Amino acid sequence: MSAKLKPSRGAPHARIMGVGGYRPVRVVPNEEILKHIDSSDEWIRSRSGIVTRHWAGEDETVAEMALAASGKAIADAGITAEQVDAVVISTVSHFMQTPSVATEIAHRLGAGKPAAFDISAACAGFGYGLTVGKGLVVEGSATHVLVVGVERLSDLTDKEDRSTAFLFGDGAGAVVLGPSEVPAMGPTVWGSEGDKAQVIAQTVPWDRFALGDVAELPVDSQGNVKFPALRQEGQTVFRWAVFEMAKVAQRALDAAGITADELDVFIPHQANMRIIDSMVKTLGLPAHVAVARDIETTGNTSAASIPLAMERMLETGQAKSGDTALVIGFGAGLVYAATVVTLP
Amino acid sequence: MAVSREEILEGLAEIVNEIAGIPNDEVTEEKSFTDDLDVDSLSMVEVVVAAEERFGVKIPDDDVKGLKTVGDAVGYITDHQS
Numbered sequence: 001m002s003a004k005l006k007p008s009r010g011a012p013h014a015r016i017m018g019v020g021g022y023r024p025v026r027v028v029p030n031e032e033i034l035k036h037i038d039s040s041d042e043w044i045r046s047r048s049g050i051v052t053r054h055w056a057g058e059d060e061t062v063a064e065m066a067l068a069a070s071g072k073a074i075a076d077a078g079i080t081a082e083q084v085d086a087v088v089i090s091t092v093s094h095f096m097q098t099p100s101v102a103t104e105i106a107h108r109l110g111a112g113k114p115a116a117f118d119i120s121a122a123c124a125g126f127g128y129g130l131t132v133g134k135g136l137v138v139e140g141s142a143t144h145v146l147v148v149g150v151e152r153l154s155d156l157t158d159k160e161d162r163s164t165a166f167l168f169g170d171g172a173g174a175v176v177l178g179p180s181e182v183p184a185m186g187p188t189v190w191g192s193e194g195d196k197a198q199v200i201a202q203t204v205p206w207d208r209f210a211l212g213d214v215a216e217l218p219v220d221s222q223g224n225v226k227f228p229a230l231r232q233e234g235q236t237v238f239r240w241a242v243f244e245m246a247k248v249a250q251r252a253l254d255a256a257g258i259t260a261d262e263l264d265v266f267i268p269h270q271a272n273m274r275i276i277d278s279m280v281k282t283l284g285l286p287a288h289v290a291v292a293r294d295i296e297t298t299g300n301t302s303a304a305s306i307p308l309a310m311e312r313m314l315e316t317g318q319a320k321s322g323d324t325a326l327v328i329g330f331g332a333g334l335v336y337a338a339t340v341v342t343l344p
Numbered sequence: 345m346a347v348s349r350e351e352i353l354e355g356l357a358e359i360v361n362e363i364a365g366i367p368n369d370e371v372t373e374e375k376s377f378t379d380d381l382d383v384d385s386l387s388m389v390e391v392v393v394a395a396e397e398r399f400g401v402k403i404p405d406d407d408v409k410g411l412k413t414v415g416d417a418v419g420y421i422t423d424h425q426s
Contacts, residue, residue: 234385235388239389
């Protein structure tokens with residue numbers, strides 16, 4: 001027979017309590033990118049809106065960046081590390097298969113023995129992490145969840161590919177989720193489109209190197225076998241990101257039961273300024289909505305881009321605590337996640 | 345009912361004007377989108393999506409690459425109207 005089990009008891013709702021970010025020290029201007037590709041500063045700016053990005057130094061590992069952002073988020077939330085009972089880290093650029101980087105972060109934060117695991121959802125990773133974290137808080141498996149997006153995409157950048165060399169940056173962004181008496185995180189509209197897996201992807205899988213079969217691997221201008229990198233079909237990505245994701249963003253507003261007029265802030269994944277501008281136009285967002293344009297000085301940092309932009313908007317006064325924000329991430333998979341949140 | 349080549353050209357001119365700010369009368373069939381009309385690869389996607397909506401045609405990404413001139417686009421839309 002099935003024994004009668006006690007139900008889980010979670011919080012009535014979840015909210016973002018605090019946010020923190022880490023940007024690597026080294027700022028890389030377009031000029032440096034241009035040493036390896038035949039292009040121009042004007043071309044890069046007009047196609048992407050990117051002027052500078054941060055690239056991590058040797059000591060700025062995925063773990064170190066995640067740790068720095070997490071410490072800030074925990075302090076901003078007004079809790080202690082011991083109160084964190086789940087750590088969810090989204091990354092595609094932590095090159096150690098196992099153990100997860102989340103367990104290292106949990107340990108080094110001094111969080112005791114929280115549940116800790118990594119997730120892989122590329123540029124939608126932050127939204128996926130938020131959704132998982134919110135579920136834990138509301139279901140009762142955790143009271144405070146640390147959700148981090150962290151990337152060292154400079155390691156996955158083909159410096160000689162003129163269509164992507166300028167796009168990517170490094171950094172980490174973190175938030176702490178906790179209990180709330182009122183709804184402060186709307187339903188997530190998310191999904192995947194695996195039929196479009198080839199649209200954004202790593203050039204070759206890691207095990208191709210182990211197999212010793214290097215004959216067909218891509219080589220650089222010096223004849224050296226290239227480390228795997230991210231490649232994408234630009235026009236296809238642009239079309240999907242702008243027009244399909246605008247529909248997803250609208251569905252997230254509808255799911256939260258609000259109209260664009262009630263929105264204060266829009267924080268899309270910082271993929272490309274042209275995507276952001278076109279999405280704002282397609283969505284028909286009112287002029288009062290503050291739009292994140294952190295990409296200009298940060299580049300595309302995948303899972304880290306939304307929390308980094310969120311922190312910067314709060315810091316610079318473009319957004320304030322209590323504002324209603326629409327966040328949407330989208331990327332390799334293809335995957336996407338959009339939700340409306342109250343800013344911490 | 346099929347739309348005439350002239351009407352398609354007129355519609356495309358309005359779309360290009362809206363997206364790239366080029367005066368309507370400069371959008372003529374022999375013009376290249378990228379070389380003459382300041383429509384880069386990303387703006388071209390916006391032009392294509394607007395044209396799809398306006399003329400009720402589907403223009404897959406693989407076919408977009410073949411649309412070099414305004415005339416190419418007019419021809420494509422003419423041939424693919426339902």
